[in-house]
Amino acid sequence: MLSTNRESPPPAAGRAAMKKELPDQFKDHRHVWVFIELERDQVHPVSFELLGEGRKLADKLGVQLAGVVLGPPGEATWFAIAEAFAYGADLAYIVEAPLLADYRNEPFTKALTDLVTNYKPEILLLGATTLGRDLAGSVATTLLTGLTADCTELDVDADGSLAATRPTFGGSLLCTIYTLNCRPQMATVRPRVMAMPPRGNNKIGRVIQHKVSMIEEEIVTKVLGFLSDGQSATANLAYADVVVAGGLGLGAVENVKLMKKLARTIGADYGCSRPLVQKGWMPADRQIGQTGKTIRPKLYIAAGISGAIQHRVGVEGADLILAINTDPNAPIFDFAHLGVVTDAIRLLPSLTELFTHRLSPHSRDKLAN
Amino acid sequence: MHIVICIKQVPDSAQIRVHPVTNTIMRQGVPTIINPYDLFALEEALQLRDRHGGEVTVLTMGPPMAEDALRKALTYGADRAVLLTDRHFAGSDTLATSFALSRAIAKIGEAFGTPDIVFTGKQTIDGDTAQVGPGIAKRLDLLQLTYVAKIVSVDINGREITVERRSEGGTQTLMSKLPCLITMLEGTNEIRRGSLDDALRAARSQIVKWNAADAGIEDLTKCGLRGSPTVVKRVFAPPERAEKAEQIDTAEKTPRDLAEELIAGIFLRQPALESELAFDGE
């Protein structure tokens, strides 16, 4: 399937500058697809973020946007389709089968590759979640096509090729990647990197049903159990409206408490920069940034965080970034909105105290009277 | 049992700097390390071998100097190391990398016994894609278990394996069959200090070095740039934000004053937040 007629490997620049010569078998690939991630009856919000992005690409290309739902027969699966329409899909592909109830690589890979082979999308987007990355890697390898991980920007160029931009070298640089001679062009995007599009009222569109050509007996892997994280905030950090985070500037593990206390007081979730995880002061799932979580809160308070590029890429989507740092030249002040050059260890308790005054119902009542 | 583990030598990217003018990576003097996630996988592999007997083969694809990473893995206790190195692999994307590694693993199987488990780390710290593991699994038609946090049990005779893997909202317990490919999360297991014997053995060990032909790769169009459907078209620095943070003047102010000003500043910019911030009443 890959082009085989070149004599020797041309240099990168030469190859990138080459005109696209799409093999005939890919010429009828059309439309933008978004994989709608449904796990345990929940649609992952990253799917809606991708529909928003997919809508823009489809409009630029003048093609249709489709949502792809794989799930067990039942309400949740059809609800996922209705939601895909509400967030902008023109049509939906659905594969409904009991063996798609819990995520397993084998049936999902089979179902998605079959759909692609049958209905030929030119672009296929998935969330860079544990499910999405597991699935995207096997589907792309089965189809022998290109896959670009963790994109931060998607666009189509003048030729109609997908230009997928992602951070490289730990976020120090960005690179734009093309899939030249294969289809579909596949990309994953992490949760919260793209903005959530508005939810419309469109609840209907064309639905194409397809069957999975696999039976339970052919699937080796069995799910023995599932332990939910439950309501623990861990699962919600990426989607929290307010996040307080601490960095090495907190100085000692005891001071992490000051940051957590402020978070608790204002109903915020909390996170940290990478060194705190490396020191064992905080668990890995609290890390914010390139190799941690991407967040998009309304308010982000960073205490004692320098604002290295790897941290910056995880927080840039925040509406309001407030930085507390002793160093007036800390890079965080280059992208924060509001800054104060001071000792976070002294400021945090005062912030907590004054927020308490301002927000407690008691003092609100007093203000009202 | 025979376990193959794929590792990668990566620049210790905490120390990488980008040239301010040319936007190129300044690698000079940047030390290399074994990709940290691979070390969790290696420790897991060594523990399984210690428990069930057998051998651990480490494999890496890279330039000749990647030998250092393999030697390091031997000092931790791996039994054998294979370096896959050939200029035809230069410029490989994840699809081409998974092709070359899968051919080498097949060859390792022929030479030293079919692997029961192939391990990789969950991702590398330089590429960050998490795609090579699934790619190898697909190419070798192995069952794929990604983001594994814990290997619960392995039944060699029954050819069964049970693992816990992370999923978005929790932890799945999966039972599958051998052979399989596992990508390992950062675990609780720290990589062991190898014994003195291991260190001496590592120093003396011959590293198996294969080029494409040695690994049984005939079709070079599936390797390197030619075998890579993705192409890097442009590399650039992230755009600068135009304006810097508005600074609160700190002169002669107490933390209380500053806190007061900060809070005022927040609600001035985001008035709606005031009613949304939940006070939990302590």
Ligand SMILES: Cc1cc2nc3c(=O)[nH]c(=O)nc-3n(C[C@H](O)[C@H](O)[C@H](O)COP(=O)(O)OP(=O)(O)OC[C@H]3O[C@@H](n4cnc5c(N)ncnc54)[C@H](O)[C@@H]3O)c2cc1C
């Ligand atoms: C491949 C790769 C991936 C990475 N991924 C991530 C990631 O996902 N997330 C991440 O955060 N980092 C990541 N990093 C690390 C990143 O490069 C930085 O090292 C890290 O973000 C720095 O953390 P920090 O700001 O807490 O510490 P430092 O850089 O040490 O900064 C501490 C800051 O605190 C200030 N300070 C000191 N004392 C006080 C005080 N009393 N009050 C207030 N301020 C004070 C200092 O002025 C300084 O600016 C990654 C690195 C690499 C190479």
